[in-house]
Amino acid sequence: MANYAWPSRDEAQVIGKKTSRLDGVAKSTGTAKYTYDVNLKGQLIAKALGCPHAHCRITKIDTSPALRVPGVVHVEVLRDAGSEIEWQGEILAVVAAETEGAAAEGVKAIRVEYEPLDVFVKDYDLEAAERAGRTSSGGGRVQTEREPGPNDDEDKFADAEIERLLKASKYVVEGFYGIDPITHCCLEPHGSTVEFKDGKLLAYLSTQNVSGTDDGFARDLNLTASDVEVRCDYIGGGFGSKFAPDYWGVAAARISQKTGRPVKFMLDRDLELKLAGNRPSAYLKVRVGADENGVIQVWDSHHWGTGGATGGAVSQNVVPYVLVPKNYRRRVTNIKTNAAPARAWRAPNHPQACAISQTVIDDLARVMGKDSYDVFLANLVNATNGKADVYREQMRIAAELMGWKEKYHLHGKGPRNGSIVEGLGMALHTWGGAANNSSCTLRIRPDGSVESWCGTQDLGTGTRTVCAMVLAETFGLSPADVRVNIGSSKYPVSGASGGSTTVGGVSESHRRAAQDALEKLFALVAPKLEAQAEQLEAVGGRIRVKGAPQRSISWKEACALLGDMPLEVTQSYRSGTPSPLSSSQVAGVQMAHVAVDLETGVVRMKKFVAVQDQGLVINPKTCASQIYGGVCMGIAGALFEQRIMDPETGAFVNCELSDYRLPRLGDVGEIIVHLYEPDSERQRGVVGNGEPPVISPIAAISNAICNATGVRVPVAPYTPQRVLEALQRRA
Amino acid sequence: MRRQLELVVNGEARRLELEDQRSLLSVLRDDLGLYGAKYGCGEGHCGACTVLVDGVPRRSCTTQVGTVAGKEITTVEGLEHDGKLHPVQQAFLEEEAFQCGYCTCGMIMGACGLLRRNPRPTAAQIRTFLDGHLCRCGTYQRIVAAVQRASRLLQGAQP
Missing domain, CATH: 3.30.365.10 (Aldehyde oxidase/xanthine dehydrogenase, molybdopterin binding domain)
Known part of the structure; x- marks a missing residue:
């Protein structure tokens, strides 16, 4: 057996060199075939009937009018009369027809009667959720340097100890921070083109999981996984939402099995946003106490949020994020709402945890009247991932690239140019990536x-x-x-x-x-x-x-x-096997420079710096591309993206791209990427970097807005309306 | 209404019997097998379906095919000449201005439309002109660089 290792930086001929991607020509000439581009001879086109109500019971469903529509070949009912539907868009039936138009007509012809049920989507409102009986404990943890005595009640001891530590703190910050749900919004919607033939299924599936989706089809069709082939040459975005065949993919396969025809079933944009992936929200109330140097000594928080109808808030394990003081108490409340279940969204839990906890550090700097950089630096003693030295060096590099020292001013103390003020903010993150x-x-x-x-x-x-x-x-x-x-x-x-x-x-x-x-x-x-x-x-x-x-x-x-x-x-x-070729755990530091219009509340990105460790870099060109992309998605979550639901009906009101705001070319400002790859990191081998760069932007941008205005805008996205509301509260 | 239409696509005249209210996007993809233009939103907001009609970028998803009969329609498949990539395609490759690539063909067609109208756009003009295009993967900075590179290539200057 060979002695597996990477060549040294000097010896390497290919790895570490900027290399253009091999599929570049296919992608720029239109020859790259995505799932949406697969058309099979004799195929049917399928369209879905999504439930218009966020919470209801189906009392009657009649598909016979659909079957009378010319061109409609088959109607597959997924939810029968009596079914409780818990989110808007849930697919009730799938119509397969000779043409897209006929399928759409068929969907319109289906007659459904509903019994409305109580709707709850106000995930930000903890008291309302409690009143509606939508909450459950998500766990928690208390850790204090001083241990309770054998006769102490642990909860009472924790109460007293947290209060004592807060009282002994030189600085105390109390605040509320949050981040609303967003969707995955893949540009290529979820879907598949499937062909059931001779007892075997060929599925062209838009998937992040080619090797792991065959059995999902097989189970439902009473086949073995060996009878199924899943193919995906090109995919128009996944971001954590495309790991499974999904019940609509399985429905397409079932229709193919029943009709003996290939079936193409791609979600329309509104169903893509309603059903096919969203990121849980997180809202946090916190008190922290810090010593005279700004090092946080005690953290006491309660956060809540929703992963939709299945509950599931951001894990307590990542709050506070990366910088964890010796004394802390954290607890989580899960809220069940009438929204489609959340899916893994690029770096699950981390962007929210970073947004609701590293903003606290910046507020500490504001309260202390100190430079945020110095307060973050001081709190590196609390880094729990052993990366304090890496962060310190990354902060130095990022600050140089940003021009932090030259540009920085204390919170709200910068010059005002007409109605414009500018500010800087930073945040740091970690990820596994094994x-x-x-x-x-x-x-x-x-x-x-x-x-x-x-x-x-x-x-x-x-x-x-x-x-x-x-x-x-x-x-x-x-x-x-x-x-x-x-x-x-x-x-x-x-x-x-x-x-x-x-x-x-x-x-x-x-x-x-x-x-x-x-x-x-x-x-x-x-x-x-x-x-x-x-x-x-x-x-x-x-x-x-x-x-x-x-x-x-x-x-x-x-x-x-x-x-x-x-x-x-x-x-x-095999994952987890120690190896000189790969490793895990990375660190990254990001800094944002924003301009805020105090009259309109509009925040503009001016510059963003991302310094990222990912061990050994195979291809700097695609590696940096991941970081640019992660930063853009982070900017999207900070300033633009927001799933807006009608609080009364639970309708997802901005489920089309006309209303679901995403940043455009002019919205992201200048982005500087630095691949942090000293020998100490390169020798660790390869570590993934798809997730880490998307974690810090929201916190960094929030901190930059606060630095510019002197006011914390508590909940992301930091829309003009929310910025103005925060400014008015101060006034 | 179903009628005979003459479509001139990538320099080739094609007579087709079509419902004239169908979207140009569906005709290009489902009748002509040209998959470069993509469905993204179906309402003209993402730009993934962009093609040129008489040299001007149009959203093919919201363009009824009957309205473009007889006009010069160019899709990304029509950009290559003599087996050589168009300078805009070349520039997108060299700047690595894409990730998943789903928006890329539309973005390239938008850039072609811009450079026809304004051969030497500033970065700000590029951002404004291509504002209607979405890249969910977030390759915007490299897209601006690619359009600038394409501009230089089209001028015959060193990129």
Whole structure:
């Protein structure tokens, strides 16, 4: 077995070099086929009837008028009379027709009668939720340096100890902070085109989980997972919402099974927003006490929020976020609302936890009349992830890139230019990003061609390119010399792309397979070069003797030694196995510079700096792209995005892109990305970075607004209306 | 109303019998097999379906096919010439101005429309002109750089 390792920074020929993505041409010429682009011969088009009510019982459903619509072939009822529906948009029936128009007409023709039930969507209002009986405990934890005595009541001791610590604190901050739910809003909606034929199902599915969705189809259709193939070559966004076939994908498969026709079923935009993924809200009341240096000594919080009809607020484990004092008490209340269940949203829990707890640190700086940077710096002693030194260095770099020292002023004390004030804010974050399970089969043919197969997927993160770069690096070739096959459940199993686990997983499996294959090739080449296999290296399209580069043969000549039998290797990496190739736990620091119009409440992004550690960087080009993207999504959550529900009816009122605000080109300002990769981090191996950069922006922007105006706008998104309300409260 | 329409798509005249109220997007995709223009929102707000009609960017999802009969329709598939990428496509590649790529073809067509009208746009003009395009992955900064690079390429200058 090979000695798995990465080449040093000096030795690396491919990894660490800015490499254009291999699918770039396909994406810029329209030849990249997304699920939405798959049309199969003889297919039916399916459309859904979504429930118009947020909470009701179906008393009657009659699909016969739909079946009389010309072109309608089949109506699949998903929710019968008697069913309780708990969120607007829930799919009641699916109509499959010869054309999209006929399917839409069929949906309109279905007659449903409903019995309305009580609706609750005011997740921000804890008292109202309690009155409505919509709350449940989400747990909590108390930790204090002083332990209760054997005869002490633990709750009373905690009460007394927290009060004592607050009283002993030089500075106390008490506040309310929050963040509303947002949706995933993938530009390519969820959906599939499926074909059931000869007892087998072929499913083109827009998915982040090619290897893990076949069994979801199989279970419902009474097939084995081996009877199902899931394919996804290109996907128009997932962000944590596309891990499963979903019940609408299964419905399409069922219709195909029943009608013997392929079925295409992509969600319309409104259902995409209503059903296909949202991020839980979080609202927090907190008191903190800090010493004379601004180091928080005690934290006492209660937060609540909703993951929709299944409850589920932000986990208590990440509050307070990263910087956790020695004394704290935290508790969580889950609220059940009439909204579709939340799904994993890029960096689950972390953006909310960061937004509701690192704003507190900035308010502490405001109360102290000190520079936020210094207060964050002082609180690094409370970093619980062992990354204080990394944060310190990242803060230094970020501050330099931002021009923090030159620009900073105390909260609300900056110059006013007409109605405009400017401010700076920062936040920091952490994430795991450990490698997921991944397998790779690699074939080297005697003609020198190299091909790999792996059941992973490329969400636009650059996974294909990373796979090719790792193989090319190992074989001394260029990425264009290798053919990478991904996107089918029939390929060797690889984990879902979630939690920043893909780059580590595929780097592991591809590097391992390639190093194993190379070792075998070296054994064939060694006698030719009159050397030992261990003395050989693959560089620049040749296999040569280390230290004697003139003793070499070309890659093609070497592969010809295989005779007529290709060399095939399969290697796997099991998540959690210690490895020199990958690692976990990253740190990042971000800083925002905003301008706020005191008359209109409009916040404009001027500049944003992101300094991010992700261990060893395989492709700086796609790696930086993830950070730009994460920052933009963070800006979206800070200033624009908001799921707005009618408090009385529970209707999702901005479920179209005309009303669901997302930032546009002119809304994000200048973004500076710094890949933090000193030797100390590079030697840790690969760590994923899809999640981390999306965590800090909301807190950093909130802090920048507060720095500009001297006022905390408590709940994200920081819309003009909310900014003006906060300013008026101060006035 | 169903009628015979002549569509000139990427320089090629096609006679088709169509409902003239259908969206141009659905005709391009479902009848002509041109998938570069994408469905994003179906109401003209995301820009993923953008094509050029007589050189001007149009949202194909809200354009009735009957209104563009006889006009010059250009989709992203029509940009390549002699097997070479259009400078805007080349610039998007070089600047890596996309992630998932779902918005990319529409964004490229929007950029082509801008550069026809204004061959040397400033960054601010690019942001304003392409304001109707959404990129959920957040590659905006690189998109602006790509359009600037394309502008230089089209001028024959070094990018």
